[in-house]
Amino acid sequence: MNVYDSELIAVQMAAAGYQQTSSLEKADLVILNTCTIRAKAEQKAFSFLGRLARMKKKKPGLIVGIGGCVAQQEGAKILKRVPHLDLVFGTQAIDRLPALIGKIEAKRCRIVDVAMSENPELFDPAPVQQNQRPISRFVTIMRGCDNFCTYCVVPYVRGRESSRHPDNIIREIKTFVDSGVKEITLLGQNVNSYGKKEGLLSFTELLARVQRIEGLLRIRFTTSHPKDFDQELINAFQSNDKLCNHIHLPVQSGSNRLLKRMNRKYTKELYLDKVAKLRDTCPEIAITSDMIVGFPGESDADFDETLDLMRKVEFDGLFAFMYSDRPNAPATRFKAKISETQKSERLQILLALQETYTKKKNEALIGSVQPIIAEGFSKKQSSGSLNESNQAAQWTGRTSTNKIVNFYQDDIPGNCGDIFAGKIVHVKIDKAYAHSLWGKPVAIESTAEDLKGEKSYAA
Numbered sequence: 001m002n003v004y005d006s007e008l009i010a011v012q013m014a015a016a017g018y019q020q021t022s023s024l025e026k027a028d029l030v031i032l033n034t035c036t037i038r039a040k041a042e043q044k045a046f047s048f049l050g051r052l053a054r055m056k057k058k059k060p061g062l063i064v065g066i067g068g069c070v071a072q073q074e075g076a077k078i079l080k081r082v083p084h085l086d087l088v089f090g091t092q093a094i095d096r097l098p099a100l101i102g103k104i105e106a107k108r109c110r111i112v113d114v115a116m117s118e119n120p121e122l123f124d125p126a127p128v129q130q131n132q133r134p135i136s137r138f139v140t141i142m143r144g145c146d147n148f149c150t151y152c153v154v155p156y157v158r159g160r161e162s163s164r165h166p167d168n169i170i171r172e173i174k175t176f177v178d179s180g181v182k183e184i185t186l187l188g189q190n191v192n193s194y195g196k197k198e199g200l201l202s203f204t205e206l207l208a209r210v211q212r213i214e215g216l217l218r219i220r221f222t223t224s225h226p227k228d229f230d231q232e233l234i235n236a237f238q239s240n241d242k243l244c245n246h247i248h249l250p251v252q253s254g255s256n257r258l259l260k261r262m263n264r265k266y267t268k269e270l271y272l273d274k275v276a277k278l279r280d281t282c283p284e285i286a287i288t289s290d291m292i293v294g295f296p297g298e299s300d301a302d303f304d305e306t307l308d309l310m311r312k313v314e315f316d317g318l319f320a321f322m323y324s325d326r327p328n329a330p331a332t333r334f335k336a337k338i339s340e341t342q343k344s345e346r347l348q349i350l351l352a353l354q355e356t357y358t359k360k361k362n363e364a365l366i367g368s369v370q371p372i373i374a375e376g377f378s379k380k381q382s383s384g385s386l387n388e389s390n391q392a393a394q395w396t397g398r399t400s401t402n403k404i405v406n407f408y409q410d411d412i413p414g415n416c417g418d419i420f421a422g423k424i425v426h427v428k429i430d431k432a433y434a435h436s437l438w439g440k441p442v443a444i445e446s447t448a449e450d451l452k453g454e455k456s457y458a459a
């Protein structure tokens with residue numbers, strides 16, 4: 001979501017006459033977009049602001065602004081704490097940014113704008129034109145959250161849930177597709193409740209509309225809340241050809257006692273039941289999740305329930321976090337806090353268990369042919385760590401199930417130099433690592449046909 005918001009900020013400032021620079025030293029204006037989901041993210045934001053103090057000493061005309069969730073949470077306090085800061089703007093102030101910066105340029109004043117509304121007008125900007133022409137883009141379909149999980153800061157810093165009008169979403173995606181985008185990820189804290197408050201389309205109806213956009217090859221979304229995840233959405237995986245075979249379904253814990261204290265509104269059994277139904281309909285679907293270890297009061301027995309759930313589901317991937325107290329979140333006031341040492345021990349146990357499943361799932365793909373959309377050069381190549389003999393382009397893309405696949409362009413029989421970003425490449429997987437797969441391309445396509453048809457290629 002912050003990636004998308006940063007793009008909006010860039011668009012706003014471009015309209016106000018600013019150009020983006022890749023060199024911090026050259027900047028006349030630095031906007032820091034922040035996250036406060038865990039304490040560590042907030043600390044990172046403040047340490048970056050610290051670095052900017054030295055820059056501002058050398059260049060007094062530099063304008064420094066902080067936006068996003070840390071700005072929303074701390075407001076005017078940040079101006080006191082950071083003397084070289086000019087602007088604090090909240091999560092609902094992005095559309096006011098050019099006016100705020102204009103005022104600072106004219107008057108060299110310091111401004112705080114963290115106003116929030118119960119029913120925020122969803123800001124619908126002109127879609128971003130980017131130089132790099134990425135093939136995959138995020139599109140926010142809703143903002144805020146009404147769920148109030150007791151550990152979570154989001155409802156306090158992003159406000160109440162509100163959905164964007166489908167016409168604006170479709171218009172934005174079409175503009176992206178016209179500029180070469182092949183895959184979009186629809187973003188919301190709880191996509192299942194898309195449009196409900198406003199009486200717009202349901203999420204599955206929105207998916208059906210997005211599917212009809214010509215030239216778009218793949219649709220992903222995040223995040224679905226397990227309490228609202230239902231058969232209608234399960235069916236969409238079957239009926240919607242462009243919807244990728246992957247769902248991120250954050251469970252947070254396997255202990256019913258903790259799920260209740262977290263205010264998640266489902267039980268371990270209900271979660272397992274939904275996973276079973278999903279796999280009944282879509283046996284090949286990849287399921288990933290989020291897990292929190294060390295929530296206040298988490299006993300050994302609670303933690304064992306989490307490990308048990310993991311053994312039962314065998315997630316394709318898992319994002320695991322140590323519980324962190326957040327301002328305003330009710331769990332901050334819960335007793336029986338778990339020590340950092342114990343949190344860290346549990347995290348290690350959990351990650352070691354998950355690794356066995358991630359590996360197992362990746363190894364199961366060896367020998368199969370996976371259609372991927374070529375995204376660009378792989379990270380290894382971009383960082384220049386390849387040796388001379390390997391200078392042949394090393395490409396990267398993702399399977400429908402969201403697994404990273406790397407391959408060499410030179411391995412394509414008789415098709416040297418034929419790959420470009422956005423091409424569908426069928427890659428035969430021959431190696432599986434912890435977080436990526438390696439393979440040999442066996443065919444390149446220019447159409448969307450067979451994109452979801454991995455099964456017919458399985459060896």
Ligand code: 5AD
Nearest residue numbers: 151152250290291321322323324326
């Ligand atoms: N402490 C640790 N992890 C958290 N998350 C959200 N709030 C906290 C917190 N206070 C995790 C959840 C969520 C993910 C985005 O971040 O697992 O799904």
Ligand code: SF4
Nearest residue numbers: 145147148149152154
């Ligand atoms: Fe936070 Fe819960 Fe909302 Fe997710 S659903 S953003 S965890 S309050």
